[in-house]
Amino acid sequence: MTLADVLPTMGRCLHTRLEPDIWPLGTTLGQDGLVFAGVPAVSLAAQFGTPAYVLAEDAFRLRCRDFRAALPEMEVAYAGKSLLCRAVLRWVMEEGLSLDVCSAGELAVARAVGFPASRILMHGNVKTPEDLKAALAYGVDRIVVDSLDEIAELGTLARYPQRVLIRVTPGVDAHTHKAITTGVDSQKFGFPLSTAMDAVSAVLAQPSLRLAGVHCHIGSQVSTVAAYEETARRMVSLLGAVRDRFGVVLRELDLGGGYAVPYLTGEPGFDLVGYAQRVRVAVSYTASLLGLAVPRLTVEPGRSLAGPAGVTLYRVVAVKGSFVAVDGGMSDNMRVALYGAKYCVRLAGRSSCAPLRTVTVVGRHCEAGDVIASDVGLPGDVHAGDLLAVPVTGAYHHSLASNYNQVCRPPIVGVRDGIARPLVRRETEEDLAARDVG
Ligand SMILES: Cc1ncc(COP(=O)(O)O)c(C=O)c1O
Incomplete structure (x- = not known):
């Protein structure tokens, strides 16, 4: 009925x-x-x-504030792909968020409003040489590398040390729609945990790149906090493995976005406060077990803001x-x-x-x-x-x-x-x- x-x-x-x-x-x-x-x-x-x-506008700005209030020690980077125009980026800038872009075109909008390069990350499973050149020319703070070919290309193009994160698929199934599931091995994004060390080694071999940390994004319209908790544990363990194998301590962990919103009345919203508590505990507990300092955390909400x-x-x-x-x-x-x-x-x-x-x-x-x-x-x-x-x-x-x-x-x-x-x-x-x- x-x-x-x-x-x-x-x-x-x-x-x-x-x-x-x-x-x-x-x-x-x-x-x-x-x-x-x-x-x-x-x-x-x-x-x-x-x-x-x-x-x-107020609804958008309020969600930015909700994220900053719930995650005060984390960097909140708006995923520009969800909705991008100059006015929205001005709101994002004024609310003190960072920005993630995934193409030269998205970066051009950021440039048009003078979005600070120090608060921009670029990622994407395919970044063309033009995308990479645009990111380098604007001086974006971090580029999230997604393949060995890209690491080689970026290493050649970068003239000054460029901070990079390595995108990893942590093998966590977020139980969302197949087309927006990105945390498991059978899809096109990032390096599976099994080959992440090859990426680390490739970045460390490039004099023009500085490995800052690791990145993941397990999918979109994800409603369970447990998937993020498990992801956080696996990603911190990876930081421990990198230290053990290469003697390099990576200080940044980007957990991506994907927080679900209700589309129909009565659908559950995402428990942001619960997320903040449980992910914080998962990260600090795993880090302490491994004798690591707690990394700086970044999140990349798009849908949940716009x-x-x-x-x-x-x-x-x-x-x-x-x-x-x-x-x-x-x-x-x-x-x-x-x-x-x-x-x-x-x-x-x-x-x-x-x-x-x-x-x-x-x-x-x-x-x-x-x-x-x-x-x-x-x-x-x-x-x-x-x-x-x-x-x-x-x-x-x-x-x-x-x-x-x-x-x-x-x-x-x-x-x-x-x-x-x-x-x-x-x-x-x-x-x-x-x-x-x-
Ligand atoms: C790497 C990355 N970060 C963040 C997001 C934003 O996801 P959402 O809009 O679901 O929060 C996406 C979306 O595809 C993404 O690919």
Whole structure:
């Protein structure tokens, strides 16, 4: 039985209440629909069109503060791949976080806002020579090396000692979706523990590289602290093994990101405070057993900062049987097709007490898999022209967006204290045509 079956029978109009755990801080629901940080969805749609990504600045900043408060002794580096634009990087900079980038393109955005190079790391399983040159030219603090070929390439390109971390796959299965599981040996990232020593030896042999520590990232949308605890133990043990074999004490341990957020109401959030306590204990206990000083820890949250701050607004174009078709789709939200992700959808531009009915919200693209949300409850009177909102779309939506069907990518609109401002403008057909030079 679905939510839509149950609610009408309860004689109450429950869908006029907002689920507090999935909407950005400051979202309210009134007679005229949803209001984000004091800005009505209707006004946003009128001013910026649809589809549009709405980003609540305070919600983003608050998550940055939560991380810094829970992990005061750790470096918190925002994973820029989750959502990158100049305004967001200014917020990250102002909140005192570091930044991780994984391409020259991401670094260019950091450069554009003057993000301090001393707070930037670059990683990625493939860094082209151009990526590495851009990182060296800007003087990023750490480059996370991912293959022996890359170590050789970087060793040749670096002119001054460049600090590096070695990316290791600790062999911990975080039990998340296969496409975002990165901590086990059968995937493309980093060095398995069994060959990590070869990487250490290769870095130590390069006079232009300084080995600072090791890095790992076990996956994304990871909900259990235990996987991180086990990872921390294995990674500290690796630091001990490096000392024993090479006589080199590495002082930095980067544990990556991957902290889960709820996409549907009632899904558990990530226990950040529990994480802080248990990882701290795992690191210090293992270090003390091995007679090592506690390393400096870095974490790299992306989704958990950006995801819950974002909402996508769509306009309903057609209602066909149980399909509600909107003016966006897989070009602005790839996560359904990629990972089978599930979303909640709400009427955003008006209130309705019509009984809910179960519908599937689909996109405009020429793919049967172009679905936004299957089997969700929407008021039975939903019709063409209605505004819909989908929460938790701040991370890996704009950054994964495409131009499939020559559809222009939506704008990102920042909202704060009743004011909306464009952070990234809507792409235009002229933008698309400008690249077509044949
Ligand atoms: C190396 C690394 N660090 C951090 C992240 C951020 O992960 P999340 O956005 O799930 O926190 C990723 C995501 O893929 C990653 O590959």
